[in-house]
Structures are given as C-alpha cells and as structure tokens.
Amino acid sequence: MDEAITHLKVPMDHEERAVCLGPDGSVGHVGRVFRMLSGRWKLAILFRLFAAPSMRSSQLLRDMPGISQKMLTQHLRELEGDGLVERQDFGEQPPHVEYRLTRAGSSLMPVLLAVREYSRDHLTV
Incomplete structure (x- = not known):
C-alpha cells in the first residue's frame, strides 16, 4: 500500500x-x-505572450476576438501590477508599446501547462 x-x-x-x-x-x-x-481574459493573454516573445496590444486584440480594448488594457495593467507581465514603452510617436512575460510570468507557465494536462486527463463527459 x-x-x-x-x-x-x-x-x-x-x-x-x-x-x-x-x-x-x-x-x-x-x-x-x-x-x-x-x-x-488573463489566461488567454498569458498563453499568447508565452507563445510570442513580445506583442503589441493591437496584436493581442486581433488574436483574441471578443475582448474590448478597455478590458485588454485593464487585464494587462493588473498582470503588470502582479509582476507577471512587463510593458516596454519605446517612447516613439505614434506610441509603440510591447508586452512580454516577466521571469515570474514565464516561471508560471509550466504550472499552467500542468493544469492543462490535468484537465485533459480528467475530462468528464
């Protein structure tokens, strides 16, 4: 036993x-x-940023149909505040801002992938 x-x-x-x-x-x-x-939308944002090294908010909007600009901005700010995402402002006109996972955000991804596998292994009909 x-x-x-x-x-x-x-x-x-x-x-x-x-x-x-x-x-x-x-x-x-x-x-x-x-x-x-x-x-x-937070998980979708994290998985998109995991798949691409950095993305502009316009790319995230295109990749996630149904999310509004307001909600995307709100979630990005919250993820940034929690230390999972970082915002890089290039100081250009027109504004050029990109988002990427921080070290903490990247270290969370194996946990999220394990949760995904758990879900796949324990599907209920």
Whole structure:
C-alpha cells in the first residue's frame, strides 16, 4: 500500500493548522495565485505572450476576438501590477508599446501547462 503523503495533510494541532491555512500558509499562497489569474481574459493573454516573445496590444486584440480594448488594457495593467507581465514603452510617436512575460510570468507557465494536462486527463463527459 502507498505511504500517505503527510506533508500535504492539514495539521490537526491548532497552531500548526494556522501556519498551513493562514495567510502565509499553503492555502494563502495558492489563493493569491488564483486571484492573480482571475479574469476572463488573463489566461488567454498569458498563453499568447508565452507563445510570442513580445506583442503589441493591437496584436493581442486581433488574436483574441471578443475582448474590448478597455478590458485588454485593464487585464494587462493588473498582470503588470502582479509582476507577471512587463510593458516596454519605446517612447516613439505614434506610441509603440510591447508586452512580454516577466521571469515570474514565464516561471508560471509550466504550472499552467500542468493544469492543462490535468484537465485533459480528467475530462468528464
């Protein structure tokens, strides 16, 4: 019989439980990442930027039919604020701005790809 993975279990001791379930525990950290990814278009933006080294917002708009300029700008700002995307302004006229994944954004991609595989492996009909 397989051994139980004890480090993944929630401790029963009240003090240890707070460390696991508190804001600095596993639940807090995973919840923070989920909040960073919440938003209808954020995953699509991240996957597009993963596929291309950098993109202008007009390219992102073309690649994601249905998203408005306002929503794209809002999500890009939130992703930038969370440190997943960086904005590079070339200081030109007309404005030339490109977006790319940061190191943190790039390091999140294997996790998202693993979630994709989990979804593929656990399809329900």
